[in-house]
Amino acid sequence: MPASRRYHITTFGCQMNKADSERMAGILEDMGFTWEEEPNAADLIIYNTCTIRDNAEQKVYSYLGRQAKRKQEDPHLTLVVAGCVAQQEGEQLLRRVPELDLVMGPQHANRLGELLEQVFSGSQVVATEPVHIMEDITKPRRDSTVTAWVNVIYGCNERCTYCVVPNVRGVEQSRPPEAIREEMVELGRQGYKEVTLLGQNIDAYGRDLPGVTPEGRHQHTLTDLLYTVHDVPGIERIRFATSHPRYFTERLIRACAELPKVCEHFHIPFQSGDNEVLKAMGRGYTQEKYRRIIEIIRSYMPDAAISADAIVGFPGETESQFENTLKLVDEIGFDQLNTAAYSPRPGTPAALWESQLSEEVKSDRLQRLNHLVATKAAERSQRYLGRVEEVLVEAQNEKNPDQVMGRTRSNRLTFFPGDIQTLQGKLVPVLITEARAFSLSGHLLGESTRLDASSAAAVLP
Structure with a gap:
């Protein structure tokens, strides 16, 4: 068991993997671990991997190589590969990266706690056998509050x-x-x-x-x-x-x-x-x-x-x-x-x-x-120009702190000036003034404007 308990998860691939990572983070926090933004400062690192395309897989191996070197100097580091590459490669991963402590397929995400207990008692573990996925009582550590x-x-x-x-x-x-x-x-x-x-x-x-x-x-x-x-x-x-x-x-x-x-x-x-x-x-x-x-x-x-x-x-x-x-x-x-x-x-x-x-x-x-x-x-x-769209405010615009960002019902990313402290998690009417290929910009309309959630949009006269 690491003396200080800080973990970092790097997620590759699809939304399913992101959801699995949130569940694994919830398990780790139940075990007393805290999130660490900087991988090199973490005591436990999980790479939740994707094998849909070759470039995602190769990226995992380059990340792993760096952490394997770190583990040679710090044997207390716990190194985990989860997800689809883990399932596909299984024990071959251990042969390729012997510094690994745990290799676990996506079906085993809910079992992370018990698998880590085996690791902390001195075992090198591979969990890739087919299992019936148990209903998970762990609460995920979700990346968003909205x-x-x-x-x-x-x-x-x-x-x-x-x-x-x-x-x-x-x-x-x-x-x-x-x-x-x-x-x-x-x-x-x-x-x-x-x-x-x-x-x-x-x-x-x-x-x-x-x-x-x-x-x-x-x-x-x-x-x-x-x-x-x-x-x-x-x-x-x-x-x-x-x-x-x-x-x-x-x-x-x-x-x-x-x-x-x-x-x-x-x-x-x-x-x-x-x-x-x-x-x-x-x-x-x-x-x-x-x-x-x-x-x-x-x-x-x-x-x-x-x-x-x-x-x-x-x-x-x-x-x-x-x-x-x-x-x-x-x-x-x-x-x-x-x-x-x-x-x-x-x-x-x-x-x-x-x-x-x-x-x-x-x-x-x-x-x-x-x-x-x-x-x-x-x-x-x-088609969005000049329309009023219902936007669910999710976060601050990282590139412009004076703006917030959210999505329309049709999933278009939308940016507009606003204060994240007062707007986060709210459904607000936004007049669209600029339309790019994959995102929109606009400005917030007054409190008097109300949008019917069942309609896609309202058009201003």
């Missing part, structure tokens, strides 16, 4: 040919709706205003829970969950991510339109705009089906923001197939798009295919896609 993540389903049963997530996060395990609601009730009591429900494939929520309706559908679905948690006191906004087009239903879209607290923002990855590439990826839908989903969303909520993920340079992707992706992006007009060049991941089918594209081709396509994304996002942003 918005919070709430895990609703762990793991993924999909088998996309490029993706390592099912291998490292395990099979789908849904949390009971009562436990999710209970966690949200507690968040509402603590003053949180916004909750994002999280799942690697959130539309699969409930498939593994018992019970079917008389009509023969699963009794617990994401749609049902939204109705279950919608009236939690204190919670003003609800978001969810990440969706899969294969399971995205009109029933879910209708619920989002009907429930005032559910924000008009949908994150639905499409990955490619070409059907042959989608088939090779094992995605289980066509670009036509994806377009229909967006059409239905916009028929219910014309102003809804759509964000997505896309991969370029998938093995065998031709120039004309890539142009189909450009065409889809141009015609749909996304508010935001996370883009990546294909990166072969260990243990995935696509990594073994001989039709790998050169780094030059992948880089060129990524650049062309990013240029189009920025152009379309800037066009989409123009």
